[in-house]
Amino acid sequence: MTDARGYEPFDQAEFDHRIERARRAMEENKLDAIVVSSEANLEYLSGMVTQFAWVTPTRPFFFVVPRDGEPTAVIPGIGYTNWQDTSWCQNIITWPSPRPGDEGISILKALFASLRRKHGRIGFEIGPESRIGMPVADLWRLKSEIDFEIADCQMLMANLRVIKSPAEIARIRLMCGIAGRAFAELPRTARIGDSERKIHREFIASLILNGADAVPYLAIGSGRGGYTSIIMGPTDRVLARGDVLILDTGSKVGGYYCDYDRNFAFGNPSDQVVRVHEALWLATEAGIAAARPGKTAADLFYAQANVLSSHGHKVGNVGRFGHGLGKIVTEFPSNAPGDRTFLRPGMVFTIEPSVDYDGKIMAHEENIVITEDGAELLSPRAPREIPVIGA
Template sequence: MQELQALLETLGLDALYVTRPENVRYLSGFPHPEDAQVLLTGEGAFLLTDPRYPEAERESGIPAKVLRREEREALLKDLRGRVGFEAEHLPYAALERLREMAPVEWVPTKGVIERLRLRKTPEEVERIRKAQALAEKALEHALGLLRPGVEEREVALEVEFFLRKGGAEGVAFPPIVASGVRGALPHARASEKRLVAGEMVTLDLGAKVAGYHSDMTRTFALGKASSEMRRVYEAVQAALEVALENLRPGRTGKEVDALAREALGRHGLDRHFVHSLGHGVGLSVHEGPSLSPYAEEVLEPGMVVTVEPGVYLPGVGGVRVEELVLLTEDGIELLSRFPRGYLEV
């Protein structure tokens, strides 16, 4: 808590009003952050919620105030000085209401709590491990469903049901099941398309456990794939290996992204890699740090990132393989353990 109060001094603020749900949960541990806020002052951090959550004091890791509307307004009216708000999350209309309730100087801030979330604690890593282990069980289950005639959305629904039945709060994101030509769409949602023998099938899924997410992708051949798609798979696999070999603290995301693109370039496929190499994972399934052509930030131990090179050939198909990785003091640890070699099912 002293670190947070020192943060106020660094920012030149008397208080910070935190509204982004992931940041609220990070600061408080409260499992219903979409209906709460955290007010950080020189006296400490306080969770603010409403009478729908009478157990908030027990569920929160910081002092909680269960307030009716008029009580909330009275509390905010007592604020003084410069009060920061999360400019990237708070809607303008909500800011206007705050200004009416508390005529203090409202100061926009960006990425304040997000920067604290970049490096995971051992407890956070353990929650991500559990989410990843559950996702891998769901992927194993999904493999048994891949056969000609099955709809993509049938597989996606089975994955979601499996994760929830296994104890997940929910899916990290709607599972991606992209087969055949739809594999050329990096974020294709599962559709009514039926699987066809000889196609590549991309499965991208993750679980949410105790607020923390996992994320992984594997691409399989449904029967015997074409020689072209087998070549694409091997190129993606090579790019992934290069990235993992060079991913470590002290590197920038930009450097590792460039190495993966160079590896694909040796196969003449780099122009078909249309997204970033990876992203951070934690309370959000997409958060900092980034592995991209624009990521100048130096990677540090404790960060958890995906590494996910992909090749997408319009009208033909695509391949993506994604690992979940913890950066350690002397290198990396793979949090994803599911085999990633070429596999025909």
């Protein structure tokens, strides 16, 4: 049953399925256990939700999932009740942290010694796009003091998380709708003469008031006829006629992100801005149309790039035109020329073409989920013509 937060809590079957899939992947990767300590992976497997662990580096939190045996939380004593109240796993071992000389390391060593050994390898988050939630020196210490090889489990976890359950997709869809309402309100609240900082602050408030749990990322850029960055902001720059504004938000609800942007013209846009926006809108359409099972992430890139090229725009070293989305604002895989990851139902992507012109940049982005026979938009589709503020 949907609660006051607007989404259904995950049931035990959801977590049982995640652990079962993790164990199958451990066997395939010849691992006797995995240890996760990053927010996304720890929350994904354990269900534990906290603000505390991720804003302070003092106390690491670990979740140990053996190939065969009971998962165990290895956490600072201060987190005990938080874990009890939010996680399905009640097998908890604590230590009195902070204790810099031994932040859970001796507990991990004892757990590893009790494992049913088969492969002699334990996975930690040390691969591509990983952020391990423990001091690197402690990992080196473990490596020297245990009779196991330390291997990577980051890509194992990325491949587990890449297919979203219906309950996960529902949270992403909810967050996309929340952001959509905030974007729809902006033309009625922003004015010529407002600063980026004012618009940024008021947009964050709108996201929260519309139902977002948090706004970890909100880029803003503006400039005459375009902007120069899509990852900056805010500054004290004041919006004037002839300017173009972008807002790009990675906001989340229930632990899941949206990630899409919208462009706005302040006063009537120039012909060049109209043309660039049209090309980006059509490239996004092509990316959405190409997103279907059996295609690759690279196919999504080329579908967008071909449209931009046909409109006279050079596609240079842009890196990618979108990426996976879920518990992290930018997830595996990348819509990039070399990424041959096959699309499967349940994958969630951003479609994100961009154009460089006259020393400026303009980008456009939507969020989709791959279905059995194509793709479904999760974000409300942007209007084909750039919205105008203060015409």
